[in-house]
Amino acid sequence: MLLLAEQILNGLQLGITLFLMSAGLTLVFGIMQVINLAHGSFYMIGAYLGATAFAATGSFFAGIAAALCGSALAGMLVEFLVLRRLYYREHLDQVLATFGLIMFFNELTRMIWGRQPLFMNPPSWLEGSIELLPGLIYPVYRLAVIATGLLVALLLWFLFSRTRLGMQIRAGASNRQMIGALGVNIRLLYTLVFGLGTLLAGLAGVMAGPILSVESGMGESILILTFVVIVIGGIGSIRGAVVGALLVGLVDTLGRAFLPMIFRIFLDNAYADGVAASIASMAIYILMAATLIWRPRGLFPAHG
Amino acid sequence: MTDHILQVKALCKSFGAVEASRNIYFDVCRGHIHALIGPNGAGKTTVLNQLSGDILPDGGRVIFDSEDISRIKPYLRAAKGLARSFQITSVFENLTVEENLALSIICHNGHNFRFWKNCLKDKDVQDHLPDALMRVDLTEKAKQQAKYLSHGEKRQLEVGMALTGKPKLLLLDEPMAGQGAGGTVELSKLFQRLKKTLTIVLVEHDMDAVFKLADRITLLVYGEAIVTGTPDEIRQHPEVRTAYLGED
Amino acid sequence: MHYFTRKSIVIAAGGVFFAILPLLAASFGKEYLVSLFSRILIYSIAAVSLDLLLGFAGLISLGHAAFVGVGAYTVGIFFFHGFEAQPLFGFIPGSENGLIVFPLAMLISALFALIIGALSLRTSGMHFIMITLAFAQMTYYFSVGLEKYGGDDGLSLYSRNSFPGLDLSRDYHFYYLCLILLFLFLIFIYRLVNSRFGLVIRGASSNSRRIQALGVNPYHYKLACFVIAGAGAGLAGALLANQTEYVSPGLMHWTVSGELMVMVLLGGLGTIFGPVLGAATFLLLEEFLTMYTEHWMLYMGPILVLVVIFAKRGVFGLLAGLERRHD
Ligand SMILES: Nc1ncnc2c1ncn2[C@@H]1O[C@H](COP(=O)(O)OP(=O)(O)OP(=O)(O)O)[C@@H](O)[C@H]1O
Ligand SMILES: [Mg+2]
Numbered sequence: 001m002l003l004l005a006e007q008i009l010n011g012l013q014l015g016i017t018l019f020l021m022s023a024g025l026t027l028v029f030g031i032m033q034v035i036n037l038a039h040g041s042f043y044m045i046g047a048y049l050g051a052t053a054f055a056a057t058g059s060f061f062a063g064i065a066a067a068l069c070g071s072a073l074a075g076m077l078v079e080f081l082v083l084r085r086l087y088y089r090e091h092l093d094q095v096l097a098t099f100g101l102i103m104f105f106n107e108l109t110r111m112i113w114g115r116q117p118l119f120m121n122p123p124s125w126l127e128g129s130i131e132l133l134p135g136l137i138y139p140v141y142r143l144a145v146i147a148t149g150l151l152v153a154l155l156l157w158f159l160f161s162r163t164r165l166g167m168q169i170r171a172g173a174s175n176r177q178m179i180g181a182l183g184v185n186i187r188l189l190y191t192l193v194f195g196l197g198t199l200l201a202g203l204a205g206v207m208a209g210p211i212l213s214v215e216s217g218m219g220e221s222i223l224i225l226t227f228v229v230i231v232i233g234g235i236g237s238i239r240g241a242v243v244g245a246l247l248v249g250l251v252d253t254l255g256r257a258f259l260p261m262i263f264r265i266f267l268d269n270a271y272a273d274g275v276a277a278s279i280a281s282m283a284i285y286i287l288m289a290a291t292l293i294w295r296p297r298g299l300f301p302a303h304g
Numbered sequence: 305m306t307d308h309i310l311q312v313k314a315l316c317k318s319f320g321a322v323e324a325s326r327n328i329y330f331d332v333c334r335g336h337i338h339a340l341i342g343p344n345g346a347g348k349t350t351v352l353n354q355l356s357g358d359i360l361p362d363g364g365r366v367i368f369d370s371e372d373i374s375r376i377k378p379y380l381r382a383a384k385g386l387a388r389s390f391q392i393t394s395v396f397e398n399l400t401v402e403e404n405l406a407l408s409i410i411c412h413n414g415h416n417f418r419f420w421k422n423c424l425k426d427k428d429v430q431d432h433l434p435d436a437l438m439r440v441d442l443t444e445k446a447k448q449q450a451k452y453l454s455h456g457e458k459r460q461l462e463v464g465m466a467l468t469g470k471p472k473l474l475l476l477d478e479p480m481a482g483q484g485a486g487g488t489v490e491l492s493k494l495f496q497r498l499k500k501t502l503t504i505v506l507v508e509h510d511m512d513a514v515f516k517l518a519d520r521i522t523l524l525v526y527g528e529a530i531v532t533g534t535p536d537e538i539r540q541h542p543e544v545r546t547a548y549l550g551e552d
Numbered sequence: 553m554h555y556f557t558r559k560s561i562v563i564a565a566g567g568v569f570f571a572i573l574p575l576l577a578a579s580f581g582k583e584y585l586v587s588l589f590s591r592i593l594i595y596s597i598a599a600v601s602l603d604l605l606l607g608f609a610g611l612i613s614l615g616h617a618a619f620v621g622v623g624a625y626t627v628g629i630f631f632f633h634g635f636e637a638q639p640l641f642g643f644i645p646g647s648e649n650g651l652i653v654f655p656l657a658m659l660i661s662a663l664f665a666l667i668i669g670a671l672s673l674r675t676s677g678m679h680f681i682m683i684t685l686a687f688a689q690m691t692y693y694f695s696v697g698l699e700k701y702g703g704d705d706g707l708s709l710y711s712r713n714s715f716p717g718l719d720l721s722r723d724y725h726f727y728y729l730c731l732i733l734l735f736l737f738l739i740f741i742y743r744l745v746n747s748r749f750g751l752v753i754r755g756a757s758s759n760s761r762r763i764q765a766l767g768v769n770p771y772h773y774k775l776a777c778f779v780i781a782g783a784g785a786g787l788a789g790a791l792l793a794n795q796t797e798y799v800s801p802g803l804m805h806w807t808v809s810g811e812l813m814v815m816v817l818l819g820g821l822g823t824i825f826g827p828v829l830g831a832a833t834f835l836l837l838e839e840f841l842t843m844y845t846e847h848w849m850l851y852m853g854p855i856l857v858l859v860v861i862f863a864k865r866g867v868f869g870l871l872a873g874l875e876r877r878h879d
Contacts, residue, residue: 103856
């Protein structure tokens, strides 16, 4: 039971990271109709800048600030230089150009920080674990990640449902022509939305830093999971991103934790672990395939 | 009893708050040109889309050759002999004119899981392509990519594609729009000839052409089918004058 | 008919170049070029098969490497069981006979493509891109999970497959096998694109609503196309396994899918022969840039962005004077 609670928390934490990634990406998909493979690069940039600034200053907040500013600025720069030229192009062009960006960013980080992964510790005031329930000991840092993620989700909800900017963004996500008719400065809005998306990715990256290792190419494994989230949730829908992220986070974590046990009931140990491990790593894709059969456009499609 | 190739019963469709079709009834007799007229936004294209299956009605039935087709997919309706042209010209832009027509020919002649033989040398294509090109007067442009055709030529091509399958019922959405005076006359003649072999549902704003061509006319206003009748009846109908012809 | 168009001259020149390349390499004493160009020929097959999807069917598949990998693994697994003299699933004997395992590799890749395609084609647009990528990643993890065949580390073959009359351990024989297979595959694709099937596929990608109004359900045609492209990738995979005598999950990594796409784009989308030039350009550029810097991707990335934004015709388009593709 305790193990289950712990794994659910782990799943929640992965889900939160995925939500931060997919919220930005799904908006960019929905509003600009651009498929951006390089979204994972901003996650990586956030992690690298955060780790470096934290190590240099000793202040975790400086690390977070560096990650947020760096990823948002890099995002807006990329939007300004490259993506802006691709809004009205075919998806294939967008895929190829953003693939080029991935190559560039991965190699750039390798050049600056070398091939060895960076290790980042949680700040001292978030180190250690606390006992949540009798017997359930959980790292404080991970709890902080979950709490931050929930807070950001709330902020996003507030931004989208209560502010003028959010209204414009939502209008844009469901109807691109309309937003132009409203007399909104589209170019600026696009740049801002893009920057917001990459800022969230950077936040996800720096928060993942102490949990995973910070290395070149780390953005792509999370990117593919993010795609699975978006396919399940539906393009352009924040609600879909929330549900999809939690589903994927939980299924992936619980699958890895419990499938070996379940398989050991039927098969002998050595064999069971191998089979279970490979099924567990495929579980979310199976989930995605099932969703597709049931609802080809995702659980909460944004466009009619 | 007259022979109705198409019967529309109680057709309803809403887009959000807009009721684009409200309880529409009309019948189309075999061999007629049946015109749908009405002001902009009256719901003519919406009716046509429900006939072709591009959108599904919220309620009501479409009966084609005594078979209820209201809920089947567009390609199945097409296979049953229902062809259409689109209001926004819809041809295969990246293909040449002859490829466009060849494609519509092969789509109506057996299966296409044939991987080796050059399509333009296919027997079905060789048999029908010259006629198909001639019929819409595009023989000269056969090798040109469709995207380089003029607007009027694209319309001709589109009608040509709709015709190659020897459909029983042809749905045309404003085929005259964008045609010069000459093109309109040509198309009118074509439709007149076609009447002998098939039935046409024609959506058209060009009133001269409509009153000249149509056997029967249905007037749509705000999603409602107000009246159906012969051109003379429609011309005399008081509601037509107020609602459509802009008289008070 | 004009037989001496720029296009046909470029194609003929390319054909002659590839045919005499081993002679050139030998006379300049640069034998290693033969194996580099074998690789180019193999990737050409994969890129041409992907061009069928990208350039003709309008299906943006970002998971094509999965089928290359499945083909390679088929060769690897059959070799393994033949070598260990231990039948697969207890009753299928292994084999290292190319005449058996090459068709098998294509068949099994085609089967994978059938399953993945049947699911992915329920969607379109951006969904399709993401889903093909995700399924390829799933195949990747599946191969990582194949502990018996080396898991993460992959599987070594101890020799190349046998073909009657050929000795593939000699690089020249292998090179010409690749060349002949590429040639046959190109002819097949050329015929395919101009056949009835090809016309339906091109029509469906140009205007899906229109083709339905003509009474055709594009799904089955697109699926068939996806399966054919999968089989082509499987063939490339079988050759690749033979060239390196090694198969590993890395073959299916999603970056490989991306690189295949890049080759198609560099060569010229929807040009059949272009991807061959694209594969050559990409692999030679990689070879060339790595001579000067280990960070070759730092240059390749921006080059790619520039090509996408400014030079959409691709190398083949430039050489053959084809018009710019635009929709
Ligand atoms: N897909 C849609 N979504 C929302 N509203 C729609 C849609 N299609 C049509 N409408 C609305 O339904 C009404 C009828 O439109 P429709 O296109 O059928 O008119 P029409 O008679 O063909 O007009 P026109 O003569 O301008 O072609 C209009 O108010 C239109 O705005
Ligand atoms: Mg209309």
